[in-house]
Amino acid sequence: MIIGIPKEIKNNENRVALTPAGAQELVKRGHTVYVQHTAGDGSGFPDHLYEEAGAKILPTIEETYRIAEMIMKVKEPIEPEYDLVREDQLLFTYFHFASHEPLTNAMIKSKSVCLAYETVEKPGGGLPLLVPMSEVAGRMATQKGANYLEKPLGGKGILMGGVPGTLPAKVLILGGGIVGTQAAWMAAGMKADVTILDVSLPRMRYLSDVMPANVKTRMSNEYNIRELIKTADLIIGAVLIPGAKAPHLITRDMLKEMQPGTVLVDVAVDQGGCIETCKPTTHQDPTFTIDGVLHYCVANMPGAVPYTSTIGLTNATLPYAIQLADKGWKKASKENVELATGLNVIKGDVVYKAVADAFDLPFTAVEKHLVN
Numbered sequence: 500m501i502i503g504i505p506k507e508i509k510n511n512e513n514r515v516a517l518t519p520a521g522a523q524e525l526v527k528r529g530h531t532v533y534v535q536h537t538a539g540d541g542s543g544f545p546d547h548l549y550e551e552a553g554a555k556i557l558p559t560i561e562e563t564y565r566i567a568e569m570i571m572k573v574k575e576p577i578e579p580e581y582d583l584v585r586e587d588q589l590l591f592t593y594f595h596f597a598s599h600e601p602l603t604n605a606m607i608k609s610k611s612v613c614l615a616y617e618t619v620e621k622p623g624g625g626l627p628l629l630v631p632m633s634e635v636a637g638r639m640a641t642q643k644g645a646n647y648l649e650k651p652l653g654g655k656g657i658l659m660g661g662v663p664g665t666l667p668a669k670v671l672i673l674g675g676g677i678v679g680t681q682a683a684w685m686a687a688g689m690k691a692d693v694t695i696l697d698v699s700l701p702r703m704r705y706l707s708d709v710m711p712a713n714v715k716t717r718m719s720n721e722y723n724i725r726e727l728i729k730t731a732d733l734i735i736g737a738v739l740i741p742g743a744k745a746p747h748l749i750t751r752d753m754l755k756e757m758q759p760g761t762v763l764v765d766v767a768v769d770q771g772g773c774i775e776t777c778k779p780t781t782h783q784d785p786t787f788t789i790d791g792v793l794h795y796c797v798a799n800m801p802g803a804v805p806y807t808s809t810i811g812l813t814n815a816t817l818p819y820a821i822q823l824a825d826k827g828w829k830k831a832s833k834e835n836v837e838l839a840t841g842l843n844v845i846k847g848d849v850v851y852k853a854v855a856d857a858f859d860l861p862f863t864a865v866e867k868h869l870v871n
């Protein structure tokens with residue numbers, strides 16, 4: 500198969516979809532890998548490392564899209580890329596369709612096959628291609644939050660762990676999945692007073708077993724949220740209902756209950772955000788303030804630490820990319836249900852229920868496209 504790796508063009512997105520090591524594995528299996536000139540630079544992988552691994556370098560994004568049967572990316576295609584996507588082309592990347600109607604419509608119109616990293620799902624649950632970036636974003640959420648709590652940056656002016664004779668910062672985490680757990684580890688390590696809210700009792704039992712004493716769990720409901728936001732210093736949004744728009748656990752009116760200088764980091768912003776007032780921001784202009792409450796809502800947080808993220812992402816995606824390249828998307832999805840759950844849009848049909856529901860679009864069962 501011919502695989503194309505375009506350079507990411509989203510704001511401050513320095514990741515690339517494949518490392519030279521990943522390219523070598525695909526080339527070894529007889530596939531052709533084209534990498535757009537300088538695509539790996541931001542992650543510390545200059546063109547010559549790809550060439551030494553057996554890949555070929557193409558000068559432009561247009562040529563990369565034109566030649567590839569499968570495009571591997573990191574972020575969803577953004578507007579200048581919409582018209583580059585070709586009919587029948589396979590796109591293997593993050594999409595987060597449910598939070599982005601123009602993207603959904605553009606991919607329907609393109610008649611391409613869109614296999615979304617974030618909905619590839621293990622039969623017993625678990626999102627193997629979201630996990631590594633959620634690990635990064637969870638750890639970063641605490642780092643960012645600690646930073647923005649500093650007074651000159653708009654925060655309350657509280658140190659995460661305090662010092663002897665003072666109270667530590669209160670960190671409230673909405674959702675105790677991958678992002679929430681990693682955020683909690685970092686905050687606990689900084690000696691903050693951490694509370695994780697989730698709706699899953701088994702998950703909270705697990706967290707309660709493994710977390711240190713400065714991490715507590717509470718049931719996620721409006722009553723508890725309204726109580727806890729009054730004194731929280733840093734609130735991290737980390738809920739997910741796979742493929743769907745995130746529920747608004749913190750609504751506009753609740754901001755008035757918070758103290759000025761409270762910091763909100765809504766990691767779930769890529770699925771629409773679990774804080775109603777969150778709108779996607781960029782690494783260049785990451786925050787805004789409403790009612791004295793600072794919001795950080797960057798939708799591609801891992802893009803800022805590409806040395807870690809690119810390798811973490813390729814470690815997870817490569818085994819799936821190999822199956823897609825070896826067998827083609829249809830046979831690979833028939834033989835591996837995890838890949839079938841990743842299919843969101845196929846040749847104009849929306850085949851992921853939560854995406855169809857988000858925009859009142861007709862839903863087509865994925866099986867229709869997997870027969871013969």
Ligand SMILES: NC(=O)C1=CN([C@@H]2O[C@H](COP(=O)(O)OP(=O)(O)OC[C@H]3O[C@@H](n4cnc5c(N)ncnc54)[C@H](O)[C@@H]3O)[C@@H](O)[C@H]2O)C=CC1
Pocket residue numbers: 617629630632633634636673674675676677678679696697698699702719737738739740746748765766767768769770797798799800801
């Ligand atoms: N902004 C960014 O750069 C990045 C964003 N993300 C996003 O972070 C979000 C979280 O991802 P993961 O932690 O991997 O998901 P996950 O599936 O591991 O965890 C989600 C958790 O939310 C819980 N939950 C569901 N409804 C809830 C509710 N009403 N109240 C409290 N908890 C609830 C679930 O029980 C689960 O434990 C996703 O939207 C993901 O796309 C991930 C990586 C990077």
Ligand SMILES: CC(=O)C(=O)O
Pocket residue numbers: 593629632633769798799800801802
């Ligand atoms: C998960 C995701 O959207 C990201 O890593 O940017």
Ligand SMILES: [Mg+2]
Pocket residue numbers: 593595769798799800
């Ligand atoms: Mg994202």
